[in-house]
Amino acid sequence: MERRPAAPGPYRATELWNEITRYFRAGMPLRTHRQHFKKHGSCFTASEAADWLHEVLRSSSNFGPEVSRQQTVQLLRKFLKNHVIEDIKGRWGAENLEDNGALYRFPSTSPVKPLPAPCRQNENLQTFSKDRLLKLPHLSRRTLKKHQLLTPLDNVEKTKLDKTAENEEDALCRKEVSQEYVQETWRNIILIHLQTILGLPSLEEVLQPTQIVPEHVIYNMTHTSKHGVVIFFWVVNNDMSQPTYSGFERDVFRTVADYFVNLPEPLLTFEYYELFVNILDLLQPHLERIAVEALQICCLLLPPPNRRKMQLLMRMISRISENVDMPQLHDAMSTRSLMIQTFSRCVLCCAEEVDLDELLSTRLVSFLMDHQQEIFKVPTYLQVAVQDHLEYMKVAQCKYPGEEICAILPTYSYCEQITPQEFEEQKVSTSQAAVAELLENIIKDKNLSVKEKKKKLKQFQKEYPLIYQNRFPTTENEAMLFENKPTIKQPMLSLRKPKFRSLRH
Numbered sequence: 001m002e003r004r005p006a007a008p009g010p011y012r013a014t015e016l017w018n019e020i021t022r023y024f025r026a027g028m029p030l031r032t033h034r035q036h037f038k039k040h041g042s043c044f045t046a047s048e049a050a051d052w053l054h055e056v057l058r059s060s061s062n063f064g065p066e067v068s069r070q071q072t073v074q075l076l077r078k079f080l081k082n083h084v085i086e087d088i089k090g091r092w093g094a095e096n097l098e099d100n101g102a103l104y105r106f107p108s109t110s111p112v113k114p115l116p117a118p119c120r121q122n123e124n125l126q127t128f129s130k131d132r133l134l135k136l137p138h139l140s141r142r143t144l145k146k147h148q149l150l151t152p153l154d155n156v157e158k159t160k161l162d163k164t165a166e167n168e169e170d171a172l173c174r175k176e177v178s179q180e181y182v183q184e185t186w187r188n189i190i191l192i193h194l195q196t197i198l199g200l201p202s203l204e205e206v207l208q209p210t211q212i213v214p215e216h217v218i219y220n221m222t223h224t225s226k227h228g229v230v231i232f233f234w235v236v237n238n239d240m241s242q243p244t245y246s247g248f249e250r251d252v253f254r255t256v257a258d259y260f261v262n263l264p265e266p267l268l269t270f271e272y273y274e275l276f277v278n279i280l281d282l283l284q285p286h287l288e289r290i291a292v293e294a295l296q297i298c299c300l301l302l303p304p305p306n307r308r309k310m311q312l313l314m315r316m317i318s319r320i321s322e323n324v325d326m327p328q329l330h331d332a333m334s335t336r337s338l339m340i341q342t343f344s345r346c347v348l349c350c351a352e353e354v355d356l357d358e359l360l361s362t363r364l365v366s367f368l369m370d371h372q373q374e375i376f377k378v379p380t381y382l383q384v385a386v387q388d389h390l391e392y393m394k395v396a397q398c399k400y401p402g403e404e405i406c407a408i409l410p411t412y413s414y415c416e417q418i419t420p421q422e423f424e425e426q427k428v429s430t431s432q433a434a435v436a437e438l439l440e441n442i443i444k445d446k447n448l449s450v451k452e453k454k455k456k457l458k459q460f461q462k463e464y465p466l467i468y469q470n471r472f473p474t475t476e477n478e479a480m481l482f483e484n485k486p487t488i489k490q491p492m493l494s495l496r497k498p499k500f501r502s503l504r505h
Contacts, residue, residue: 017113020075027052221379257342266348
């Protein structure tokens with residue numbers, strides 16, 4: 001499968017399914033197998049398919065290295081159920097595929113899932129115009145001049161309004177805007193930012209304005225602790241003096257896992273499934289900062305209890321995974337893999353069964369674990385943008401009484417996005433600098449003996465010949481490193497030369 005992410009947009013999970021089935025059908029190696037004294041051409045074993053597909057999924061930017069072999073086998077079972085593959089006798093539909101030598105083949109036609117017909121544009125989107133205008137109702141039309149509009153945010157750094165330039169008359173005649181207008185301002189600013197981040201022409205089939213509840217956003221931004229966790233008022237027992245026992249950690253983990261697994265819906269809720277699936281397109285190394293900002297905003301949309309549980313869960317599994325002193329929680333799986341596999345569907349899944357749910361949620365949870373501190377920080381620039389817009393509109397009503405005011409909503413721009421090729425070039429240069437630093441550390445390490453240092457340098461030269469040659473362009477340069485070191489060790493024992501006597505004596 002291509003290493004670039006699939007194009008974002010509505011029904012992305014279905015598009016990814018179609019892409020994987022086409023690629024699997026086109027790329028899976030086929031050969032002749034013998035089974036029960038009979039030859040079968042153009043087929044493959046389940047284990048061969050698992051080997052090939054597992055490597056493809058792990059190297060794909062759409063899924064990543066956290067994909068387990070068991071998840072790959074589960075995907076093959078779904079291939080069998082949906083007649084992407086069939087067994088050697090032409091049977092399909094039952095999820096009885098195992099990771100073994102059973103033979104499978106491709107049917108004559110490979111079905112792809114049809115995308116749903118585009119929905120009509122929601123009437124609620126009429127307030128979100130292409131010009132990003134927001135109007136005060138019940139007034140005649142006037143559009144403010146460019147220099148009168150709120151200055152856009154650049155790279156999330158707000159240019160403050162010049163308070164000293166406001167005259168006293170403006171301050172006295174400011175009018176209050178309605179609560180409805182305040183909510184619409186929140187909705188539109190969030191829609192603008194998300195549409196810009198995701199790079200979509202429209203959000204109408206990804207996120208509806210009615211799904212943005214300003215009360216949730218405001219609560220999540222204002223009722224937080226110093227760590228950004230949403231605060232609820234309950235008594236917390238911090239008594240850590242409870243007795244422990246062997247296996248205590250596993251029992252605690254099972255208790256926590258049972259709680260999250262049995263939640264009635266995932267923490268990201270069913271209604272935001274399409275939104276978070278589209279963010280998966282941003283989980284690339286050169287788009288990391290943008291992905292973090294997108295998840296910051298999207299997590300603000302969650303009901304406050306969900307956001308709190310989400311942050312606490314991510315902090316917990318991140319710390320457990322990084323704790324080298326934590327006893328092994330699973331006999332055959334690393335702690336990090338166990339965390340991801342256990343909680344992925346508790347975080348993201350669709351209300352209707354989606355064949356790629358587990359793989360998509362694994363990718364998202366892996367990113368959330370690694371960036372949970374940044375993602376759950378409160379993006380205060382949203383609140384600043386709303387407040388400044390509302391403040392400006394209050395003043396504008398006084399300057400133009402009885403007229404409809406149309407003002408461009410504040411936006412912000414990102415740093416210039418580099419191309420994947422530029423990212424690879426920068427990655428290479430950064431890596432080379434780190435490797436060159438490693439070489440210097442070997443050279444200057446006084447704890448290494450001459451023999452050990454020569455061995456390490458020889459190994460380094462073999463692995464990174466160009467960097468080594470830049471540091472030691474000639475053999476003389478290399479020899480100078482050891483010029484004050486003895487090259488021949490003195491013998492530890494002085495052995496006398498034996499005397500040979502003639503046999504005649």
